[in-house]
Amino acid sequence: MDPIIILLSAFLLSVAALAVYIRSMQTGAARDDVSGANVIFAHGETGHVDDPAATPSSREALQDAVAVQAGRGGAIDDAELAARVAADQSTSGVVLAYFISAVVWIVLGSLAGLVASIKLHNPDWLTSSDWLTFGRIRTIHLNIVAYGWSAFAGGGLAIWLLPRLLRTQLQGASYAMSGLILWNIALVIGVVELAMGNMSGLEWLEMPRWVNLMLAIAAGFVAVPLMLTLKRRKVEHLYVSVWYLGLGLFAFPVLFIVANLPVHFGVQQAAMNWWYGHNVLGYFFTPLSLAAVYYFLPKILGAPVYSYNLSLLAFWTLAFFYGQTGIHHLIGGPVPGWMVTLAIIQGVMMFIPVAGFMVNQFGTLKGNWGALRHSPTLGFIVAGGLMYVAASFQGSAMSLRSISTVGHFTHFVVAHAHLGNYGFVTMVFFGGIYFVLPRILQREWPFPSLIWAHLWLVIIGFAIYFIGLSIGGWLQGLAMLDAKRPFLDSVTLTLPWLKSRTVAGLLMTLGHLVFAGNFFAMVFQPGRERGLETSPSTVERRVSHAS
């Protein structure tokens, strides 16, 4: 059968299915539009800001800065809050373990990234050991930040969010712990294997297949409590964050298992490689992060999300379009033309979900921008959300042939990848951890000012990273396209920008060390118990202490 016919019929079928879904979601959600968006709040809670990472004084200021004040001072349903506290308590041990893993991995991953960055402009630095060669240390960096930091931070947030969103308690926490231990063991082994040079040669799938099998088993362990918890849900409505979490948690096993089947070959393997490499962001890290944004942004502001229907539309369009965009990594390559065309079309269609998210973010923030001055947590979340929009629009543009022609094969793509994985995903996870840790440890952050230091270090660092490397990459691409210029021009002209990337990486790593210092000070300093009097407006604390 002709692939074009298969393609066309699959496309038409899917668009029809999509229309049915959206229609049914709208009719279903329109009925309880308000209650759908309000499901994350207890009765009487809207209008109350909530940032556990804020100091008492900044919390007051934050409350004064938000637009919606209706519920302030109103009676909040204590029973609902008690249920939420119970939900948090059911996850506290597990989530803490996930966050500790995440923080250790991001420090290691940043150092590996920094070494790799320096090596690109100082190629004779640290050349005597094979494990420090660029090809390996870069790979170690990617695998640690993706499968160490992002997986644990995102997984921890998912485990924390789900019982809250489902108004129940985490079931089968021991499975989640077993999964964490196995995943960590597998990752340590995997990184050692990479250092020894046992790399598969497939980007994003470099670790040996048997290590990936361990990771898959570990993921299976993590899935059990999430499924059990989902079954025990006590809410009428599944909040949009649950949908995103579901997408991430159901899709990842499919991606990971199919990618690791020992059947792929040649060019087909290249197609599979970028189906996986792109979807591990699109179907795993992105939905986990969007789930967090859709929860934390309204929660911090005490205001429901601007348009709940739009969030559902954005969800289904993202789930449909994102998965088929990966082959734009092979534009100009030896893959069948229809695959590239499909990737370009769906890449441009990604405009729909991203625009939906953007409208929602700006709508929810409308009148609340002043709150950013009082909540670094909100700063991380909002910055992450903005960079999601930027990264996605940039990604749509980059899937066009005309732009890909210049940007492909250059540092421009590296900058873009970091805009998604760092600017968006990592920033949101930072914000999430700042929010969650005081809840599960029942303590204040010991050094609130360091949260601001962290925020500004990584924002300034990343701005330098992205702007510098984008310029350098674009110039590199233009030089490569000009046959009259020797290839080496495209190398030498990037060197200043590669150096600026190292400066940026230093700032970002410094930010991560500040974060890790604050984090471990909080974990290992039980003396700084957060008392009732130091957090007067934190409703959960009130209930928790009363009970």
Add this chain to the structure above:
Amino acid sequence: MHLELTARRLVTGTLVFVLLATVLLVVLPFFRLRHLEAPEGLHPYTDAQLRGREEYLRQGCVYCHSQQPRDPSQAPDMKRGWGRPSVPADYVYDTPHQLGTMRTGPDLFNIGARQPSAAWHLGHLYQPRAYVAGSNMPAYPFLFEVKAEAEAGETTVAVPPQFAPATGVIVAKRAALDLVQYMVGLDHTYPAISPHPKQGAAGPLLLPTKDPAVLADIKVGTAIVRDGVPGAGVAACAGCHGQHAEGNAAIGGPRLAGQSDMYLDAQLAAYADGRRKDPIMLPVAKGLSPDQRRAVAVYLSRLSPPGAAAGPPPEHAVLERGERLAWFGDEALHVQGCVNCHGPAGTGEPPTIPYLAGQSESFLGASLHAWRDGRRNTDPSGQMTQIAKNLGDADIAAIAAYYASQTPPSPVAEAGQPPVTGKKR
């Protein structure tokens, strides 16, 4: 109730979308590409090359070097000497694939053709800046040893004095030697799609047969080609088309050998009824009876003489333009690639569409001009006329030069059947 539905929608909806993407991007290519066979010019890796490829993976070379030259319409990779655009069949031995997504360094798909010197590669691996000032490629000293002196059988590496160790010699380890074996073996400069097996001394001049009807046609055809039909005013074909119909570039007589009999017969009919206007061919076609025409066509279709003497090689730029038009056409001119109808490598789509590869520059040029001027009008779809009208003289010359430089096909199947081109299943 509503709640149950919602949870089910979540699970089924996301899984359906994920699986759809998987089917499109993983499963479909799997079934479409798994029967690919290696092109003729591509050889399996040797053991040393395979070990070297392992080393290529172990050092993560793919993070800075692609192995996929881009289409000339997109990037001047060909002009940099990186080679023609690669095709899926080039990668049949490449699992895991190493296509790469980054060009911190140059594309390596044809590094073996571009830089075949193993000594250069060894020195360059030891210290890239000794060979390419300004390179930011890592040095790989750990793939080498510095010894007082080399033992028998060891390969020493010569580098400029300022990069050499103070004392002793640099000896390449096995890993470095294997890696270099792999790199100098990276040569995909053979044609993307195998041209027809090379003919000449190896193949028979005339395709053998035992079919009596065909044998009778051959007998009649041979006589007409050699001597013509004097009484009917039919000149000998050999006069303009060569003794074995290999063509005569000097006077623009096309190669007829191996063209399908149905096509040749149809051309004679076209000359006779004026759809092809040619003062020389008109009396020939009119003078032959339908049976004689068929016999000549059958005979010619079974011939496979060596190519006629080639003229001086055309300019590189002309050839490149011709190749581009042949393979991809030119969107701006509304001209599609010749290969779309004349088959990959221009070897024709018998029985209706003639081969172009190996025809003389003079004939191909004249023929395109004839299409353009309406002196040739044998394409009911009007495609050829339109294409020729959209082409300028320079482009016509470029296409002619390109196909003249290609190898003509030879008949290997029964007449009327498509000759084997490439290895399709």
